[in-house]
Amino acid sequence: MGFYHDDVILMTTFPDAAPAGWMFYVKPFNWHVYLLLGCCLLLMTVVLSIMDITFVRENARCPLTGEKKTGLAFIASWTWKAFEALFGGLIGRAVAHEAVSRSGRVLLWAWMLMCLVTVAAYTGKLTSNSVVTKQPVPFNSLSELVQRTDYRWGLAKGTLEEHTFATSNLSDYRQYYERAERTGEEPVSELLAGNFVQVTSAAFYRVQKQVNCRMAVVKERLYQDTFAIHLQKDSPYTALFNQVLARATEQGLLDYLKREWFPQESSCQDNETRVMPVSVELVKTAFIIAALGVLAAAVVLILERLIKGGITL
Template identity: 25%
Template sequence: MTNASSTPCLKLAIAPYMPYMYVDGPDDNPIVRGSQPAVLDIIFNHLGYCYEYVVVPSRSGGIRLPNGTWTGFMGMLLRKEVDMSGVPIAITIERNEDVAVTEFLYIDGWSAGFQRPVVQSDISGFVKPFSDYVWLLIAAAIVGVLATILFVYMSHEAIVGLSQHPKRGTSTFGASRASGDKWRKSTPDHAQESALWTIALFLAQSVTKLPRGNSVRVITGIWLLVSLILNTVYRSNLKAMLILPKVVLPFDNPEELAETGIATWIPGGSALHNAGLKSPPGSTLTRILQHSNSLNKATDVPWGIRGMVAGEHVMISPRRSLAAIMHETFSKTGQCFFYVMSEDILGMMQFSILLRKDSPFKAELDPVIRRLREFGILDYELRKQIFNATECQKPIGSQGARKLRPLDLGDFYGVFMLYAGGALMALVSFLMELLLFKFKDQMERNNDYLGYTVDSSVSNYKLQKLQGHSIHGLDG
């Protein structure tokens, strides 16, 4: 493409760099589109220059080789094959040392995109109406109420219990035992009643017994009100939490990406590639580069996009480039095929046009670029290329307004588990009641038999002694 003018045309090195520039067709007659062609038209029409595009064979920014030479954009610029780069390039220390840069056009950071995770059912939703901190407070409240009621009962028994206890030293063993049994039967099971009034009320279950004593009635009354409020809030949020979809991201920061060991697609000669080469061994960026499947190949953006959507590798690129891919796929299909992690692998970097150190164009380009940036024209042209990406940049579970997700069986697993747990607890309680009843009945039978044996022995002893006195009297 050329911009006709009587002055000699400038040669601009270009390569695909979404969303700034898309390059299709053969290298000798490329079809160029994106935000940067419109910006270049504004700049060079204002300055009065014509220009033509020169496609970089490697289609990369270029790296500095051990002998000091450069590949990609940088090599062509330093060999004077082109006058400047036609697309904004991320500025690194090495590039800034060897070439001149214009005023920055954009600021962007490098992140990673990967296949969009499938929305899953959350079977743990029945514990999510309250946060972990609230559940701990509820557990502490249950223990506190239980201990308080039990303490009041035990204190009351310690004060008035002696007056109800049979006096020691009664005339007969049988009478003492019978009185003791009567006292023991009239003494309540304080632990059982305390647990009943604490746990049963919290679970909104009916209680057949009434609390004894004003102190216990006040405590249970307050606990009844608190339990009502907690249960009302819990039930109101339970349904929403049970059917709320759960999204498990494979990674959401550079450290997690390095730990997964997933293959990564990284443009060769890019700013991130150069930063990775300078990173110390064992660093997060070094480990990410170790899994790259693209650095020893020619940059093939369509192949990188297909592999990312298919889940074959992670695509690492500037955020705006990933947003451009989202825009393209959503515009064509109406669907979002991948997500972008929330953190950056490489911090914010300036994107500028590259020039040679001795280039006279820097003084002309800088004022124009500064005014375009400050008036928002650069941002306007850029957003025209990625406006549909906003839909895919929303949280993954938030697209319900556009398309409702039908519920499946997994959405009700939490409900089934809740009901099954309640039924299991009821069954265990029933079996424990049966066992305790049989044990208690057996103990009472043994006690009755022991009492009957003792009473019979005493009666026989008295009868034998009485008979002995009678015989002695007759003999005398």
């Protein structure tokens, strides 16, 4: 007579939720948004430059400095000022350039208003991304698992689970068995390494869940194992054991022993949220951007000196 039943399950770990490295700063917007912002920046630069250059030429001199300017250097200078003002607003920087034409000022105000909304949306999304919600396991059944190539899986050597999969006629079981790695009965290190699945008992999962909240179970239960006391065939003690086990079940003794000695449900919450700690790996992208900015500034400085003939190499 069976005295205990336990599910055989697919055990894995929750996938990482937060993007690593520079992707953390790119994720807030879809790539279409970045493309649209880049196109708008270039278009607005051209339009603002044309407005201000036309206004200065019509008035024969710059209303800010009182100087008359013409030629390619004049056009390049005003184009750069327009780009600097528009790009500065896009990254939340105060605009130093003031448009000289009324139409240019209106255009600049509209751009700053758009930048205000865009920067607020980006900042809010970046903040929300730092609050990590555990991601669900990306498959719900054995049939979905065997179709994936980004996961490995295992079977404990010499166990009943290995024998069941080896002798099964089900195609999903056969695919799992043929590609499965042979592991020990408690492959904790393989599971914690990520992207690994193990066929095991629900009892093993409950034990490990008490230690590590990263442990997860796939929604589908494969089958049930029955635990029983095995005696010799036609043993005279079979009826006695069945009678005692039946009485212990009716009186609730087996349930009491299970509550007393078996691992209970973990206190982990699968939908738990937490604030992601800021690590060096995460913020190194910001330092790389700063270093590239210093390099770009040095290149611009050298080009300015070379153009003006003020540097000797």
